[in-house]
Amino acid sequence: MILRAAWVLPISGPPIRDGAVKVIGDRITEVGTLDQVTPDEETIADVGRVILTPGLVNPHTHLELTCYAGRLEPAPFWSWIWQLVKLRAAPGQVQREQEGVREGAWQSLRAGVTCVGDISRRNLHWHVLKPIPIRKVCFVELLTLADDPPRNPAELETEAACVQEDPLLTVGLTPHAPYTVPLRQIQATIALATKRQRPWCTHWAETREECEFLRGHTDALDSFLRSLLAASGIRSPRMAPFAYLAKCVGGAPPGALAHCNYLEPGDAERLAAAGHVVMYCPRSHRFFGHEPHPYRTLLQAGVTVALGTDSAASNENLSLLEELRYLRRETPEPPPDQTLLRMVTLDAARALGLQQHIGSLEVGKQADLAAFPCPRDTADPAALLVETAPLPSGVWVAGRRLL
Template identity: 50%
Template sequence: MILRAAWVAPGDAAPIRDGYVQVLHDRVQAVGALDQAPAPKRREVVVDLGTAVITPGLINPHSHLELGCYAGQLPRGPLWPWLAELIRVRRIGDQVKRETAAAGEFAWRSLQAGVTCVGDASRRNLGWRALADTPIRKVCFVELLSIADQPPRTIAELRAAMHDVAENGLLTAGVSPHAPYTVPAADARAAIQLASALNRPWMIHLAETPEEVAYLSGDISGMPPGLAQAQRNAALPTPSGGVGRYVRGLLSSRPAAGYLAHGNYLADDDIAAIAEAGCAVVYCPRAHAYYGHADHPLERLRAAGVTVAIGTDSPACDNADLSPWRELAQLREAHAALADDDDTLLRFVTVYAAEALGMADRVGALRPGMLADIAAFPLDAPTERPIRALIDAAPDAARVWVGGDEVKLT
């Protein structure tokens, strides 16, 4: 199959005007300018996408798709009241049925937005069952939450839950100790070591709020009462030493690829610890604005050599379209220095996002040998700046292929 369009943006190189992508079975065979395209072989399908941009399928490394059913029901503003209300509404009615349906629905929404690969965390290990037959590539992160009233709460329960996940060509299991304020440091470390032993990706929420950062230095006074009570009930040890020390302890074994979600509040030494550890950070610009956080240390992380990727977080933060283009539009507003850097902006949702998920050798760029995960987005008009035009207009994908197979979007 040969796809051609006004632009091909390979993800790891500058966009090609009048470009083509040749696909053989599930792989990219060739990419380049149309005037150098091979003549189609006999019976080879040629798809002319016209005034459009072909990109690698976009990658959203961080979401909680199952929470999409609570979109519009949770308060804008600081994380803690949002979290308290989330815990309350989750307990109403048939949580499993509702959240399983939401995970499937929002995986399809992702495909419509041009996302062909998602990193999805699920509280009760529902996500993989909900998504197993959905034709999107996914890392299903099994969440360890020690203070919860449902498993997985212990390393043994986490191990069993990981064992339950039936992986397939599109589904990879991952491990997610939830956060330092819900999982003892020793268990978070053991969970990440489990991921490494299984050669699977991991992720943990870190430094999301000022109260969490204070907590990591031993100041528990900012924890909301309900959470503090749950921490006492679970005999969660109080940490000390701050974010940098926590990261060094967590990742000293140099684990397999993984990422820290958010990293909103980081001192320079914390960033040095993350750079030493060699893991990625996933920043979620619209959720960041929704929770009213201070400016994200994106530039300082990048200056220290840390890979930063862009995700959406759950669809319950005024972002239920799950559009990576809209995340990048928000990022441009908050980080003016990157506003004109189209190549980097595209990498945030392709190459760097693949790195965060430990999949950069397979997805995130259109080059020979990579999996043929491809999206095509319509342009309103001819343009010299195709990526800027997509971020401005944030269209849904016109066509999407995952592993060379077209996904029917309607």
């Protein structure tokens, strides 16, 4: 199959006018101008006048919370989380949240997102996602203070072993955060990921209060959370957040860190040297009223920054192009459009350990693609995508057309 496009945006190289992408089976076999791509008996698929991009990659989301979309008002993180806990505890949680996973996956595909890095509190997502033809890394989450497993490394390993991987489904591991999981359990989670050669991620430096707690100012957290932590044997490490991260990771391979909203001087350089990917969720960041995110400082220091949506319970929807449009329109000095697009494709794939397989249109990579309608006079296709956040007219995962 040859897909012909007004513009092809490979991400790994400059835009190609009157381009084409040849797909055999689940793989990309050629990328170039229409003249360069070898004609053969393969049909040229009629996809209309489009901009062809790699399928977008959302490295950080919690699809099970899609069922709470619109239920919670923008608020500081701590008041939001307790309201969310209350909502989740209502009868029928499992069925409701599994429906949320399904809805979130299809909402993602309809927005051109062909791969998600999804976290589920009780590992309820993978068998819902398995039959849905979206690519997914299903992160199994360890939360020490939780009522339900996985609450310790043994339960985490058991749950991870249940996940039935396939070409579109990879298991990942995540210790929830440095204030909810103690050092040894964070280390054990990362060790398990390393042993199984699977990606790991975690939330880090999301709130000022968390950072204060890690430094030893335990009063920064509210008394109810403090009592939960005490009951689970979690104490402050009394270290600066990113020095503590280095202690947790040790010599293990780098991972993906959601948020990193609060940095101190030198942290960006430390993250760059360690090779971690930072996952910034712009509209969710605004929802919680955080201080401006230091992603430009991180980019300048050489850190790979990917963009995610976080959950639909702290966002308007799961569209990555709408994250880009928000950054471009409503924040000062946004990066160039090409950089923004890389942050939701190739850099996001890196956050999931999938950069060799997806995230750009390159020969040998998986044929995960999105096609967006292209008006006739379009001279700058990247600007068009970022400015207008269009819906795709076609989406392919592993060479199979879904929309």
